[in-house]
Amino acid sequence: MEQFEPVIIGFTCNWCSYRAADLAGTARIKYPPNIRLIRLMCSGRMDPTFVLKALAEGADGVMITGCHPGECHYLDQNYKALRRVLLLRRTLGQMGIEPGRVKLVWASAAEGVRLAQEIGHFVEEIRDMGPLNWPGRLAAAHVNGNGNGRVVMPALSEMESVGD
């Protein structure tokens, strides 16, 4: 069977992790091509709906990156990102989606190597989880006559394997 290649959307902070990605490039550090990055001004800009949108549009995982705690370019907005991610992961669990598909990583502008490593690890984690197939699930919901467009919740027994 052919190896599953996940698609991952990465949200980066303009001041730290986007620069870390630049640095990884300048230093020619290799990481898997599965991640596609979006630049935000701050991890605090990360609206949880961006993550849901990415998952709904076909991404198998979302990585959110920001400045280390205490180093936020905008004083402390990365803590707000942290709070949102924790809530979002819990919500995802309730929706029957593995919370591990959303990961928060701190990376300073100097940590190109670390960012590349984290991307490598995350791709492997998502690869192990397999495809999310959210659009497919939505379509299935429609086919099954659940015409209100809501995602069909998986059975409780399936959810027990979900966790962190």
Place this chain on the structure above:
Amino acid sequence: MNDQAEPKERIGVYVCHCGSNIAATVDVADVAVWAKERLGDEGVVITHDYKFMCSSLGQELIERDIKEEGLTRVVVAACSPHLHEKTFRTACARAGLNPYLCELVSIREQVSWVHSDRQAATEKAKAVVAGGVERVIHNEPLEPLHIPIHPATLVVGGGIAGIQAALELADSGHQVYLVEREPSIGGHMAQFDKTFPTMDCAACILTPKMVDAGGHPHIDLFTWSEVVRVDGFVGNFTVTIRKKPRYIDTDLCTGCGICWEKCPKRVIDDVYEAGLGYRKAVYTPFAQAVPKYPVIDPENCTYFINGKCRACEKFCPTDAIKFDQEEEFITVQVGNIILATGFDLFDARRVPQYGYGRLANVFTSLEFERLCNAAGPTNGQIVMRDGVTKPESVAVIHCVGSRDRNYNNYCSVICCMSSLKFAHLVKERTGARVYNFYIDMRTAFKDYDEFYQRVLEEGTIFVRGRVAEVTDAARLPSEDGKLIVQVEDTLAGRQRRIPVDMVVLSAGLEPRHDAKAVAHQFGISCSANGWFIERHPKLDPVATMTEGIFIAGTVQGPKDIPASVSQGAAAAARVLGRINKGEIELEPVRATIDARHCSGCRICNGLCPFNAILFHEDKMVSEINHALCQGCGTCVAACPAGAISGSGFSNEQIMSQIEGLLLFDRPVRSRHFSAV
């Protein structure tokens, strides 16, 4: 996405080879052809791949297409926006297109340089281009913000850095408000005796500057005062200063000194004399104080304690004593603020094994400065705590509270040199035997190492090793009545016990105890250690992330006098540039609240670290001040009503970019990549 409808925009996509930097890993021609075919429905009308898009020919290509093809949006797939975003935006502006309608997506740093599989890299480059195209459709034309600059400046802290900054600005003819918490300006430097490495007398070089600042027609000096409130934003801050009551009418006082001569109450001076000397309840901290007016300390004044005395009032020849004086609040308008609030000395009591506060003849570096100072409590005599005995041997311990994981990890920068200065002064004034206990000698900068050589030649004994303990528990008859310094001499490779008469602890520098509160008040940030964070550690050391707030001197981190003076002058130069221009231009990446949709829930109010969001009680809606907003977008993400939009990073832009990135096919199986 506008699937069937006629695309609104005419988009040009330019794919850069960057020589072989991109082209070697990404099939750039394929990306360009693909973009035209697959993204035509989105409005892509023209695509090019070109050797170097950033070259003048590459830029002309874009300019020509904007003019001839009527492009309304431009996507350049090349290097990181941090490198050439400005280049391509400027090119668009030259051709008459609003620069913010150009999007640079990175296929070099984020694709060709980090992936090795050509097919996978090409596919990713296509996704990245699609993301850029979908995003750019929703870009809006933006104009930079122009903020007028009020020509007056507030300088907080009257140490050498603040004095320098204030003088530079005032000498250029601009109004300065200099605020100092203590009764006199001068800061720590006024307490020192000599300054390394030239051994100039600190007072001799500082006093003229203090006098200049005190009498300058463009400097309004607020001593015995604190900033209590900062409103507004770059260009136009409103600052409220609290003038503590001096109980002296400064219009009448001549500074003659009769009041403190007659005052019967003697108080230990913990601030200026570091606890070694006395002052009166009405006092000026030192003879050369600027301004010359004394203050009455109500906590110690007999009149304030039990309602009797008034000796100063009785003897004052000009009736300047005003016991009923009250604090005043003064409001000033300034365009920029320079913070130069300095440092606190590390409290040596926190290292109990060195015995400070327990063993009488253990001194801190600041106490020792006062001992050496001719105007100090001993008139410059280096004597032991009894006030008469000259020491025959002195130990100077470096790095007390610095380079120590139990206290502060950082190096305090000045202690090696000030310890050498102490060694020299002890030798010169007492002829005593001097030991310096150091971890590493750090004598960088001009003429510093020469000074170290000089102190070496004078016969100071250097022992390399961190002192374990200072004790008065003698083990040998020769140690009786002495302080014994227990140390591992790491050069000799053995433990040593060295008996001395006197120990000087070179205490490190620490951020002010209230640094975090001050940072919060001015809307800037502190590092984990508590030093104020500069905009860039190398390229912008005196600006902060908050527009209009600058830092100078040891608030930014430990540094010596020349570096503090340089930063004071540098901060002033930055402010002057703005005053001369009369306005500054700010990136228009800002958040805006649509009052029609704002429900007045105020969730966003508490999220803004820059206090940029104002709530209108009357209309029950919030509003964002664009001069204060830094564009982080946290409020945009938080608004439950979706009433806040972030220009340059709007929901539509990001949502569309996500769609674009995921528009087509999964990544090709990569064959050659290996995880790091």
